[in-house]
Amino acid sequence: MKKLENEGRITVAKELKDILIKKGISPSYHRLKIYEYLMNNRIHPSADMIYADIIKLIPTLSKTTIYNTLKTFVGKGIVSSLTIEDNEIRYDADITFHAHFKCLNCNTVYDVGIDQLRSDKKLGMLKKIDGHLITEKHIYLKGICKKCQQH
Amino acid sequence: MKKLENEGRITVAKELKDILIKKGISPSYHRLKIYEYLMNNRIHPSADMIYADIIKLIPTLSKTTIYNTLKTFVGKGIVSSLTIEDNEIRYDADITFHAHFKCLNCNTVYDVGIDQLRSDKKLGMLKKIDGHLITEKHIYLKGICKKCQQH
DNA sequence: GTATCTGCAAAACATTTGCAATTCT
DNA sequence: AGAATTGCAAATGTTTTGCAGATAC
Numbered sequence: 001m002k003k004l005e006n007e008g009r010i011t012v013a014k015e016l017k018d019i020l021i022k023k024g025i026s027p028s029y030h031r032l033k034i035y036e037y038l039m040n041n042r043i044h045p046s047a048d049m050i051y052a053d054i055i056k057l058i059p060t061l062s063k064t065t066i067y068n069t070l071k072t073f074v075g076k077g078i079v080s081s082l083t084i085e086d087n088e089i090r091y092d093a094d095i096t097f098h099a100h101f102k103c104l105n106c107n108t109v110y111d112v113g114i115d116q117l118r119s120d121k122k123l124g125m126l127k128k129i130d131g132h133l134i135t136e137k138h139i140y141l142k143g144i145c146k147k148c149q150q151h
Numbered sequence: 152m153k154k155l156e157n158e159g160r161i162t163v164a165k166e167l168k169d170i171l172i173k174k175g176i177s178p179s180y181h182r183l184k185i186y187e188y189l190m191n192n193r194i195h196p197s198a199d200m201i202y203a204d205i206i207k208l209i210p211t212l213s214k215t216t217i218y219n220t221l222k223t224f225v226g227k228g229i230v231s232s233l234t235i236e237d238n239e240i241r242y243d244a245d246i247t248f249h250a251h252f253k254c255l256n257c258n259t260v261y262d263v264g265i266d267q268l269r270s271d272k273k274l275g276m277l278k279k280i281d282g283h284l285i286t287e288k289h290i291y292l293k294g295i296c297k298k299c300q301q302h
Numbered sequence: 303g304t305a306t307c308t309g310c311a312a313a314a315c316a317t318t319t320g321c322a323a324t325t326c327t
Numbered sequence: 328a329g330a331a332t333t334g335c336a337a338a339t340g341t342t343t344t345g346c347a348g349a350t351a352c
Contacts, residue, residue, distance in 0.1 A: 026326095026331075026332085028325095028326090028331090028332065028333090030332080030333075031332095046316090047316080047317080048316080060333085060334080061333090061334090062333070062334040062335070063316095063317090063334090064317095064318085064319090064333075064334055064335075065332080065333055065334070067316095067317065067318075068332085068333080071318095081237065082289070082291075083234040083235065083236070083237050083289070084234065084289075084291045084293075085234070086232065086234050086240050086342095087315075087316070087341090087342080088315090088316060088317095089237055089316085089317085097275045097288060099290035099291070099292060100289075100290070100291055100292065101291075101292040101293070101294070101296065102291065102292070102293045103293075103294070103295060103296035103298075103299055104293055104294060104295060105295050105296070105299040106296065106298065106299050108296060108298075110296065112290075112292065114274065114275050114290075117274075117290070123248075123265065123268075124248045124265050129292065130297065131296075131297035131300075132292070132294055132295070132296045132297055133294045133295045133296075133300060134292050134293070134294040135293060135294040135295070136231075136291075136292065136293035136294065137248060137290075137291075137292055137293075138233070138234070138235075138251075138289075138290070138291040138292075138293075139250035139251070139263075139265075139268070139288075139289070139290050139291075140233075140235045140250070140251055140252075140253065140287075140288075140289040140290075140291070141250060141251065141252040141253070141263065141280065141283070141285050141287065141288055141289075142235075142252070142253045142254075142255055142285070142286060142287035142288075142289075143252070143254070143255060143283055143284045143285040143286040143287065144254060144255060144256050144283065144284045144286070145252065145254035145256070145257065145259060145261065145282075145283045145284075146281065146282035146283055147254075147257070147259075148254055148256040148257050149282075149284060177306080177307085177351090179306090179307065179308090179350090179351090181307080181308075182307095197341090198341080198342080199340095199341080211308085211309080212308090212309090213308065213309040213310070214309090214341095214342090215308070215309055215310075215342095215343090215344090216307080216308055216309070218341095218342065218343075219307080219308080222343095237317095238316090238317080238340075238341070239340085239341065239342095240341085240342085
């Protein structure tokens with residue numbers, strides 16, 4: 001829990017607690033710490049990464065609680081889940097629309113602003129972004145299809 | 152093995168065999184049938200869906216062969232893998248750049264042309280496409296990051 | 303006849319579920 | 328006390344691995 005800065009401002013536990021309450025999530029100690037971790041560590045961690053770090057703080061923590069909590073957060077819309085990996089789900093407390101870049105060598109997942117994507121006219125032609133060499137591009141949209149809307 | 156049409160032309164086994172050979176993949180019967188299945192059934196199937204359908208044709212087929220073959224195909228670049236689901240990998244024989252839409256109700260994965268995406272200026276603002284209602288958007292880029300390029 | 307391909311069975315994981323124990327009010 | 332939260336242990340489901348048998352050239 002070292003890095004408390006977040007885009008120029010300090011994120012204090014009180015503010016995070018209020019976000020949870022506003023979304024109808026009772027701010028238990030575990031939930032607060034998990035949310036705080038996600039807000040302060042923008043590394044798109046997996047459930048296991050979150051567990052490995054927070055257990056240092058809460059020795060009795062179980063992975064079930066991590067999974068329960070993440071499901072609650074995603075369901076309430078304060079955290080989004082990324083399926084950029086093929087074997088595990090990554091989580092992101094930044095719910096604004098942005099793209100992600102995964103390095104196939106070091107497995108780091110970087111944030112990429114959409115404005116940077118639009119500056120280049122054709123996403124299909126894009127070969128590099130933020131200095132990262134692109135070899136694969138995926139656009140996944142989700143929602144309710146035409147058929148299902150008609151019943 | 153009913154639908155043999157593919158964008159106006161007939162895909163014959165001979166052509167598919169030649170694609171495999173050209174890519175350095177020995178065209179065994181199993182591989183040919185799996186590739187043929189993917190080319191003729193553009194439904195973005197999972198390994199299990201492919202297995203369930205092809206075992207009707209090859210009763211001795213094993214899932215290991217499905218996984219081995221798909222790994223070979225993806226490695227050689229004639230099939231791409233989609234991580235649009237959070238619990239299984241979907242496969243697509245269409246390796247041209249296009250987006251995918253997954254219905255959260257019926258789980259169908261539709262193709263979406265990128266030209267359709269670009270006609271709308273801002274992907275971030277997009278609410279509907281091909282009549283499908285969009286509630287989630289993900290852009291995943293992969294490759295080698297800036298740091299890893301420098302060694 | 304040697305290399306490749308296939309398939310069984312078991313293992314390896316991430317995630318989920320059932321239920322009991324704990325905590326909070 | 329009663330409801331919500333947590334956690335253990337077992338189950339689930341997908342994908343991987345080791346190895347033996349089958350097949351192909």
